[in-house]
Amino acid sequence: MFKIEKSVKKRKVLIVCPHPDDGEAFVSQLGIQSIKAGWDVHQVIATCDEYGTPINEFKGERISRIRRHEMLTAQKRYGLDSNGKPLLTLHWMDYVDGYVPHNKAAVNRLQKFILKINPDVIIGPDPFIYCDGHVDHMAVGKNYFFALKQLKQEERPKLMLFFQTLIPNIFLPKLFSKEIYYIREAHRSQWSRRMLRIVEIFNFVTQISFQFKNLTIRADKLQFVEGYRRVLFNNEDHIPRGIAKIFFYIFKDTPLGCEEGRLLPHPKALGIDLIPPNDIN
Numbered sequence: 474m475f476k477i478e479k480s481v482k483k484r485k486v487l488i489v490c491p492h493p494d495d496g497e498a499f500v501s502q503l504g505i506q507s508i509k510a511g512w513d514v515h516q517v518i519a520t521c522d523e524y525g526t527p528i529n530e531f532k533g534e535r536i537s538r539i540r541r542h543e544m545l546t547a548q549k550r551y552g553l554d555s556n557g558k559p560l561l562t563l564h565w566m567d568y569v570d571g572y573v574p575h576n577k578a579a580v581n582r583l584q585k586f587i588l589k590i591n592p593d594v595i596i597g598p599d600p601f602i603y604c605d606g607h608v609d610h611m612a613v614g615k616n617y618f619f620a621l622k623q624l625k626q627e628e629r630p631k632l633m634l635f636f637q638t639l640i641p642n643i644f645l646p647k648l649f650s651k652e653i654y655y656i657r658e659a660h661r662s663q664w665s666r667r668m669l670r671i672v673e674i675f676n677f678v679t680q681i682s683f684q685f686k687n688l689t690i691r692a693d694k695l696q697f698v699e700g701y702r703r704v705l706f707n708n709e710d711h712i713p714r715g716i717a718k719i720f721f722y723i724f725k726d727t728p729l730g731c732e733e734g735r736l737l738p739h740p741k742a743l744g745i746d747l748i749p750p751n752d753i754n
């Protein structure tokens with residue numbers, strides 16, 4: 474279990490997400506707890522859900538406009554400072570949903586951005602022992618891992634973590650449940666009330682053995698956890714073990730929300746540019 478506390482030096486957190494809503498689905502505790510502790514929290518989002526609907530007429534600009542607006546609403550719901558400025562800072566990588574590249578240029582681009590933000594704590598998708606095999610989660614996870622791997626030891630953030638992992642080894646107690654429900658609810662075009670409940674259950678079930686190992690009682694209630702995995706650079710650390718093997722077998726080829734035909738028609742046919750600007754802002 475690790476603790477997020479107010480500190481003399483303002484700590485910085487960077488959350489690396491494939492889509493608007495992943496930060497709220499998988500990393501809500503790190504997000505809200507570090508904001509409540511007065512830390513400087515950033516979220517960088519790879520795409521804007523251009524293919525986030527099965528309806529062809531809505532793909533591209535129309536759906537991404539909705540999703541961007543919802544993300545901005547979620548951002549405000551994390552809280553505002555005394556000048557009305559959101560406490561969470563958002564950045565966009567401007568890739569296209571479903572078409573995030575994993576190549577040298579994408580790794581270097583993310584690495585440059587990490588160095589610019591220079592966070593103390595960083596978290597991104599686990600591309601090795603995961604519970605969401607969406608192509609963008611895989612590409613962003615690999616870009617994230619290799620961007621960190623290729624940094625010098627002294628350039629790396631002090632704490633480097635993975636989310637969407639089946640083998641967590643570092644935990645935060647689940648707090649601020651009302652606030653998190655309110656923030657998640659901002660993603661209303663993709664999360665129904667039922668989905669808002671399912672996401673909690675999904676996170677619980679996919680880390681079930683770790684939930685029981687870390688179970689405590691707080692104010693007469695069972696205290697559950699949100700689990701992340703430390704980023705290490707030895708290969709043995711990236712092989713599923715124990716119960717995670719079973720879940721991994723189920724999820725390894727299961728992209729959530731990315732069924733056959735979802736990524737068609739091709740971005741060119743929708744008039745979407747696949748090449749993002751040089752720098753992430």
Ligand SMILES: [Zn+2]
Pocket residue numbers: 491492495607610
């Ligand atoms: Zn996603």
